[in-house]
Amino acid sequence: RPAVVWFRDDLRVADNPALDAAVRSGRPVVCVYLWDDVSPGLRPPGAAARWWLHHSLVALDAELRARGSRLLVRRGAAESELKALIAELDAAALFWNRRYGGAERAIDAAVKSAAREAGLDAGSFGANLLFEPWTIRTGAGTAFSVFSPFWRACLSAPAPRMPLPTPGGFPTAGLPDGLRIDDLGLLPTRPDWAGGLRDAWEPGERSAHTDLARFVRDDLARYRDDRDIPGVDATSRLSPRLRWGELSPHQVWHAASAAREHDPGVADSAAVFLSELGWREFAYHTLFAHPDAATVNIHRQYDAFPWPRLHPGALHAWQRGRTGIPLVDAGMRELSTTGTMHNRVRMVTASFLTKNLLIDWRLGEQWFWDTLVDADPASNPFNWQWVAGSGADAAPYFRVFNPELQRTKFDPHGDYVRRWVPEWDGLDYPEPVVDLAETRRAALAAYDTVRAST
Numbered sequence: 001r002p003a004v005v006w007f008r009d010d011l012r013v014a015d016n017p018a019l020d021a022a023v024r025s026g027r028p029v030v031c032v033y034l035w036d037d038v039s040p041g042l043r044p045p046g047a048a049a050r051w052w053l054h055h056s057l058v059a060l061d062a063e064l065r066a067r068g069s070r071l072l073v074r075r076g077a078a079e080s081e082l083k084a085l086i087a088e089l090d091a092a093a094l095f096w097n098r099r100y101g102g103a104e105r106a107i108d109a110a111v112k113s114a115a116r117e118a119g120l121d122a123g124s125f126g127a128n129l130l131f132e133p134w135t136i137r138t139g140a141g142t143a144f145s146v147f148s149p150f151w152r153a154c155l156s157a158p159a160p161r162m163p164l165p166t167p168g169g170f171p172t173a174g175l176p177d178g179l180r181i182d183d184l185g186l187l188p189t190r191p192d193w194a195g196g197l198r199d200a201w202e203p204g205e206r207s208a209h210t211d212l213a214r215f216v217r218d219d220l221a222r223y224r225d226d227r228d229i230p231g232v233d234a235t236s237r238l239s240p241r242l243r244w245g246e247l248s249p250h251q252v253w254h255a256a257s258a259a260r261e262h263d264p265g266v267a268d269s270a271a272v273f274l275s276e277l278g279w280r281e282f283a284y285h286t287l288f289a290h291p292d293a294a295t296v297n298i299h300r301q302y303d304a305f306p307w308p309r310l311h312p313g314a315l316h317a318w319q320r321g322r323t324g325i326p327l328v329d330a331g332m333r334e335l336s337t338t339g340t341m342h343n344r345v346r347m348v349t350a351s352f353l354t355k356n357l358l359i360d361w362r363l364g365e366q367w368f369w370d371t372l373v374d375a376d377p378a379s380n381p382f383n384w385q386w387v388a389g390s391g392a393d394a395a396p397y398f399r400v401f402n403p404e405l406q407r408t409k410f411d412p413h414g415d416y417v418r419r420w421v422p423e424w425d426g427l428d429y430p431e432p433v434v435d436l437a438e439t440r441r442a443a444l445a446a447y448d449t450v451r452a453s454t
């Protein structure tokens, strides 16, 4: 009787504890992916994320085929689909790696108890975080709300385990009917807008490892100094790999730590890089404590914020990179073309939307959700709330980035802006949609309402 491995945000064969447990059980292994667009509360991936998911599933299937297996793809509500699959296969075991969103946890808990009632060996594993949320707690037993003590607590907890060995071939069972990955309809068709994504990325576990090795070898040493300069490719670009689980954070952690041991010269840079992985952990721990963080202010006093009536033209100009503010437009165009944006520019564009255009952070979060290949259920809401001032350890609301000063500081020669806004210094470039100083004052006045309500 086979063991079923249910793949979700862990599209890899290496360092995959659920797959490892199934292989070690000695049973035939069935690997399944369920496209669940039915269960209530699940947030459907946005368009760019669906593009990534399609290709990552294709790559996972190829890795499994190289091991004598393949990926069974089904569609429907997870609970009922799994029940049916277990009956069809007469499976004896069901394994998966944990997810941390509210709706996901509820589904997984229901699946686990139903499987155990049916006499299956059902097991879930920690695979996609370095530290499980319930293991990192304040002295009072609550979740941390400030990053620095959170990260100190992580660093003094038991170190993240070593990555598991990559499985070779393993026995598989005869598979029942499934769908082709194409049948899920994850790719854009009319129009096919994904050309820029194809040029920028190669999804899949194999290229993820190539990217990780290249980053550690070539760029880690200068990460600390150059990571804030959008015109220089000095960051790892590993975020979609981690989002979709093509790499585990343990693999990334140990690759950077090993480089630090070999070359003390990269120690400072490696520590900064690892603390960025720490922000990812912090975002997930925050989601665990605040499951509705994508829609609800973490600091509820921000519910009183008087977002003005939406001026759709301003939102549209921001989305299309036509605001007349060069760094903002460069970032938004990079996003639409490649499905990513440099972190510094994400902060600037988000600040501009919420504090100069006075548009509710949820609308910006939704746009990023739809356009980022790394659109992440924890990191995206977390960072939007951080910029807006309503989130965990947030930037204080009155810290309004000036996008022109940010440009002269971080893109002094205009390398980044010119790459994305070639018409910048010409006559075709639009006038700014708002006056930066005036809108800053309006934002601060609106913020007084929040202060007055506390």
Ligand code: FAD
Pocket (backbone or CB within 6 Å): 227, 235, 236, 237, 238, 239, 240, 242, 243, 273, 276, 277, 278, 279, 280, 281, 283, 341, 342, 343, 344, 346, 347, 350, 368, 372, 374, 375, 376, 377, 379, 380, 381, 383, 384, 387
């Ligand atoms: P590196 O600088 O190489 O960092 C290494 C890894 O650390 C990243 O791959 C990522 O997994 C993690 N990381 C770095 N910074 C952060 C951060 N601030 N928060 C959480 N994790 C971090 N990141 C996402 O993965 N998905 C999102 O949907 C997302 N939305 C964002 C929205 C806004 C408004 C802002 C300001 C930031 C957002 N980020 C998001 C965080 C960050 O911008 C990206 O993780 C980073 O730009 C990815 O590039 P990199 O892999 O080269 O990062």
